[in-house]
Amino acid sequence: MEPDPYIQFLENWIPGIGEDTKLHDQLHEHFGLGFSVNDEARLLGFQLGHHPAGNFFHVIVFSIMSLTIYPDDYRNTWEDVQDFYSAYLLGKYWQSVSYWFIPKTIMESSGKKDYDGPLYAPWSKVVAGKKKFIEWLKKQEKNES
Numbered sequence: 001m002e003p004d005p006y007i008q009f010l011e012n013w014i015p016g017i018g019e020d021t022k023l024h025d026q027l028h029e030h031f032g033l034g035f036s037v038n039d040e041a042r043l044l045g046f047q048l049g050h051h052p053a054g055n056f057f058h059v060i061v062f063s064i065m066s067l068t069i070y071p072d073d074y075r076n077t078w079e080d081v082q083d084f085y086s087a088y089l090l091g092k093y094w095q096s097v098s099y100w101f102i103p104k105t106i107m108e109s110s111g112k113k114d115y116d117g118p119l120y121a122p123w124s125k126v127v128a129g130k131k132k133f134i135e136w137l138k139k140q141e142k143n144e145s
Contacts, residue, residue: 019047019051024043024047027043027046027047027099028043030099030100030104031043031046031104031105031106031107031108032104032105032107032108033107037073037074037075037076037077037080038076038079038083041066041076041080041081041083041087042083042086042107043087043107044062044084044087045059045062045083045084045085045087045088045090046087046088046090046091046107047091048062048088048091049087049088049089049090049091049093049094049095050091050092050094050095051091051095052095054088054091054092059084059085059088062084063076063081063084063085066080066081066084067081090106090107094106
């Protein structure tokens with residue numbers, strides 16, 4: 001049985017980045033993900049982040065498309081888009097590692113540690129980002145003086 005062409009489009013919508021449906025389905029199995037809208041969003045985000053050509057522009061395009069023109073059964077919520085983006089960041093972090101060497105539990109919600117938020121990025125990256133933001137705020141305060 002051939003996959004639904006519309007589903008293939010949803011999973012491979014970025015020319016040059018889209019990976020074939022067979023790989024996508026194997027990644028569902030590898031990471032222990034189901035086929036819910038949220039699972040799809042997380043896996044697509046991870047794949048986009050993992051691909052060297054993936055960038056923030058693609059995140060914006062996916063977010064707009066998945067919130068507006070996707071059919072109701074496939075449409076994402078804001079939470080799904082947040083999870084997509086978090087998975088995108090996680091994919092960027094693991095970009096230099098082959099899919100098959102990435103821990104299988106990395107995409108599980110229960111794999112989050114040290115905090116309750118929806119973010120799946122490594123905690124050390126969250127702390128580093130917060131530190132940079134605080135430094136930026138201090139610099140802005142000095143410039144205003």
